[in-house]
Amino acid sequence: MRPLSARLQISVRVLADLILLNASLALALLPELLFSQKSRAELFQLWLPVALFLSLAGPGLFYVMGFYTKGRSYMSKYKALVVLQAAGILFMAAAVCLYFFRLQPAFPRSAFLATWLGASLLLVGARLWAQIWRRVVLHEHQQEHAIVKNHQDSVLVIGGAGYVGSALLPKLLDQGYRVRLLDCFLYGDEPIKPFMQHPNLEIQRGDFRHVDNVVAAMKGMNAVVHLGGLVGDPACAIDEELTIQINLIATRMIAQVAKGAGISRFVFASSCSVYGASDHILNERSKLNPVSLYAKSKIASENVLLAIRDNGFEPVILRFGTIYGLSGRTRFDLVVNLLAAKALVDKIITVHGRDQWRPFLHVHDAARSVQAALEADSDSVSPIIFNVGSDEQNLTLGQVGELIHAMVPDSVIHCKEDNVDRRNYRVEFRRIRETLGFQPVWKLEAGVQQVLDAIRSGKVTNYQDSKYSNVKFLSAPDAREQLPVMEDWVSKYLDSNEVMVNA
Secondary structure (H helix, E strand, C coil): CCCCCCHHHHHCCCHHHHHHHHHHHHHHHHHHHHHHCCCCCHHHHHHHHHHHHHHHHHHHHHHHCCCCCCCHEEEEHHHHHHHHHHHHHHHHHHHHHHHHCCCCCCCHHHHHHHHHHHHHHHHHHHHHHHHHHHHHHHHHHHHHHHHHHHHEEEEECCCCCCCCHHHHHHHHHHHHCCCEEEEEECCCCHHHHHHHHCCCCEEECCCCHHHHHHHHHHCCCCCCEEECCCCCCCHHCHHHHHHHHHHHHHHHHHHHHHCCCCEEEEEEEHHHHCEEEEEEEEECCCCCCCCHHHHHHHHHHHHHHHHHCCCCCEEEEECCCEEEECCCCCCCHHHHHHHHHHHHHHHEEECCCCCCEEEEHHHHHHHHHHHHHHHHHCCCCCCEEEEEECCHHHHHHHHHHHHHHHCCCCCCEEEEECCCCCCCCEEECHHHHCCCCCCCCCHHHHHHHHHHHHHCCCHHHHHCHHHHHHHHHHHCCCHHHHHHCCCHHHHCCHHHHHCCCCC
């Protein structure tokens, strides 16, 4: 069963809340109907204005407080607190209205308090029950039908041992997917070791630039997630030819093999770096302005996927924001993780270009967006390209530095305007929110705390180790020699002027 659209989900939840509010009001007035001398007409006169107020003011207040947009990201205790707070505000407003606009006959105080209490319990109970249903009942249902689901949802994850891949892998396995992982394990297999013996995981070691490895890996699969590639501007600048091979030419080959194999859903990891530098808030239709080879390679790959798209081949392009947080293969060449580590260990937060904007995204939310793209129906992914992140996490680097300084108060902030990254972009995320119903659950503060806790606990002993940095690792003399040589058949594509001209 495909998930409901975001708007339909909100409409259903609004309708459910209206039913709960009016049900609590009806139950509170039931004793008046049974035991008082009031006529039904008098009770209707009591019920109608209060019901209209609750029905009109309730959904609006609940929407403002995030019931229908952020509620699913709240933890259980906090969600209950928010619901109780909203119910309190709603009924206090109703009490004020009853005071100024006196009803004849007067609305019974006992019935009003009973309505307040009943509505609070019903609203909290409905949300807690929905959470219990998802965690317990649906989980058991998924386990009972694991064999069927495994047959229907077989996913090839290319580059699954990387930063995002090691966060995605356990999520897919927990949901009953049969996962095949294709990776050359350039950075080792430590990121996925906890899952290597999982019965639903098949590991194929190989270079995804080689067509025979890709063809073998796609047998029996019905979806592909392509996370493989050189990531980050500095890492891609080390060897431009290698970057084109891995980020563009291999993507073209993988997509063509997938289409030839009859695989319809193809999820591709792109980046908001494609927007480059702009002073405007950008969406998926905005002009692209790449300022690095990495961004150009992503745009060129997007163009390849768009060119071969048809009714039987559905590429979904996810433009990730600036990622932070911990995964199986944590990185400290990313601005949030790096600044947090430097604040705690070195007591210095060095910010280059404090006024530059970035859209931040936790690595586990990036993984969640991939799963959402896999599970969306064809109509939902017809826009093809989605920015991944949240409007609230569009922040300047200076704001990130100040946030980290507040969490590590014995650190010192140094702001420099030399060696400034040319990228500067704020991004809008309405499309993925409204179309796929996706919204990040991680906040920047929680991600920073996660990094600080990992260092304090000793989980991360030396954040400067080359294994935590793509550019440091690839700069080592023998690092690139670990990659197998690209096959001769792709040499005709290595004219960078040709493949990057439309980037």
